[in-house]
Amino acid sequence: MADSSLARAVRWDTVVGALLIVVLLLSFGTVDGFGNALNLSFLIGNTLPIALIALPMTLLVVAGEIDLSVASTAGLSGAVMGALWNQGMTIETIIPICLLLGVVCGLVNGLLVTRLGLPSLAVTIGTLAAYRGIAQIVLGSDAVTDFPTQYLDFAAGRLGDTFIPYAFLPFLVLLAIAVVALHATPFGRSLFAIGASEEAARFAGIRVKRQKLVLFTVTGLMASLTGIFWALHYASARYDNATGLELSVVAAVLLGGIDFDGGKGTLGGAIAGVFLLGALQNVMSLQDVSAQSQIVVTGVLLVLSVLGPRVARQIAVARARSAPLKGRS
Numbered sequence: 001m002a003d004s005s006l007a008r009a010v011r012w013d014t015v016v017g018a019l020l021i022v023v024l025l026l027s028f029g030t031v032d033g034f035g036n037a038l039n040l041s042f043l044i045g046n047t048l049p050i051a052l053i054a055l056p057m058t059l060l061v062v063a064g065e066i067d068l069s070v071a072s073t074a075g076l077s078g079a080v081m082g083a084l085w086n087q088g089m090t091i092e093t094i095i096p097i098c099l100l101l102g103v104v105c106g107l108v109n110g111l112l113v114t115r116l117g118l119p120s121l122a123v124t125i126g127t128l129a130a131y132r133g134i135a136q137i138v139l140g141s142d143a144v145t146d147f148p149t150q151y152l153d154f155a156a157g158r159l160g161d162t163f164i165p166y167a168f169l170p171f172l173v174l175l176a177i178a179v180v181a182l183h184a185t186p187f188g189r190s191l192f193a194i195g196a197s198e199e200a201a202r203f204a205g206i207r208v209k210r211q212k213l214v215l216f217t218v219t220g221l222m223a224s225l226t227g228i229f230w231a232l233h234y235a236s237a238r239y240d241n242a243t244g245l246e247l248s249v250v251a252a253v254l255l256g257g258i259d260f261d262g263g264k265g266t267l268g269g270a271i272a273g274v275f276l277l278g279a280l281q282n283v284m285s286l287q288d289v290s291a292q293s294q295i296v297v298t299g300v301l302l303v304l305s306v307l308g309p310r311v312a313r314q315i316a317v318a319r320a321r322s323a324p325l326k327g328r329s
Contacts, residue, residue: 012257013269020276027283034286040163045156045233047278048167049074049242051271052226053249055178056219058270061253062182063215064195064262065113068124070223071245072131073105075238077227079135082144082237091148099224105131106220110213120216128246135239144237155232167229179267187211195262244295251298252277255305277301 027034034040053070060067077098084094105127112123158165182188193201194208202208226245231237256273258265277298284294 013266013272016256016269016272016276020272020279023276023279023283027279031283031286034283037158037161037163039282039286041158041165043278043282044163044168045165046282047275048165048171048233049226049230049245050248050252050278051171051274052174052229053219053223053245054253054270054274055174055267056215056222057249057253058256058258058265058267059178059182059188059191060215060219061258061260062195062262062265063191063212064198065120065212065215066124066250066260067106067109067120067216067219067223068246068250069105069109069127069131070219070226070249071242072128072135073102073220073223074227074230074242074245075240076105076131076135076138077102077224078231078237078241079139079239081228081231082142083138085144085147085237086142091151095228098228099221102220102222102224102227103217104220105224106217107213109220110216113216114209114213132239132243139237139239141239144231145235147232147235147237151232152235155229156235167233175267175271182267191215192263195259195264197263247295247302248277248298251302251305255301260306273305 053074057067057070080101081094081098084097085091109120109124109127112118112127113120154166156165182191190201190206190211193204193206194211198208227242230241234241252274253270254260254273255277256265256268256270258270280297280301281294284297
């Protein structure tokens with residue numbers, strides 16, 4: 001059964017990866033301006049906030065949990081960053097403070113889920129509102145834009161005349177760490193076990209609550225890092241930065257084949273889903289599709305990403321049941 005589940009996950013990952021390649025090839029050939037270096041740099045840069053949060057979110061969903069407060073944590077991080085910069089603190093001091101704030105936000109979520117036994121969906125919907133409200137209190141309606149030029153250049157610049165943003169390089173390092181952690185360590189195997197059956201994982205000696213607490217904390221840290229990147233990439237720290245980003249992250253992760261019930265999926269599939277969503281949004285922007293319509297498309301993809309793997313599993317089960325009957329006939 002485990003082998004067949006893995007095979008289905010791989011097949012879904014392959015479908016998403018192939019679809020990404022098809023979308024890119026069609027866009028290069030039919031969409032004006034898509035293939036120039038500046039637009040490709042914009043595509044990657046605009047997708048990086050989703051990709052950064054998708055790394056820990058994938059691990060979290062594999063373990064059967066979810067964090068919908070990530071965008072609000074990112075916004076709070078950016079708001080605190082702007083407020084401290086207005087107070088005259090150096091950016092080198094501000095960034096560690098914001099990262100620590102993200103750890104605290106994630107830790108609060110994790111403690112509420114693991115120690116009080118509350119469902120992560122309900123908890124993080126609550127903290128989504130709370131963190132966004134705190135961000136508005138911290139910075140108000142102000143927009144802070146005068147950050148140091150060298151940081152703005154790193155967050156928005158690219159390597160020479162290529163389409164590769166500077167910020168894409170540290171993302172690749174984080175991606176490699178996440179892939180190894182999920183697919184090549186006992187920690188990663190324990191997350192799949194927890195997602196498949198939390199009770200069985202506990203009987204097997206896995207520290208379920210501790211693992212989940214670590215995941216929520218890391219997710220908060222990465223959301224805060226995303227908030228810092230967002231403020232520097234777009235040269236604007238506002239309390240409403242990254243609003244709605246959680247929908248894109250969840251849609252991309254589920255589109256990549258990560259099972260919402262936990263226990264199945266690969267990080268490669270999740271990242272393919274991230275960049276497929278990013279490519280579609282970029283194409284829609286080049287075709288002057290409204291932001292509201294893009295949100296509708298994201299919502300539809302979210303529904304399809306949940307239905308797709310389930311339908312594929314049902315078809316596979318139906319074929320497996322019918323195979324012995326055909327053999328008898």
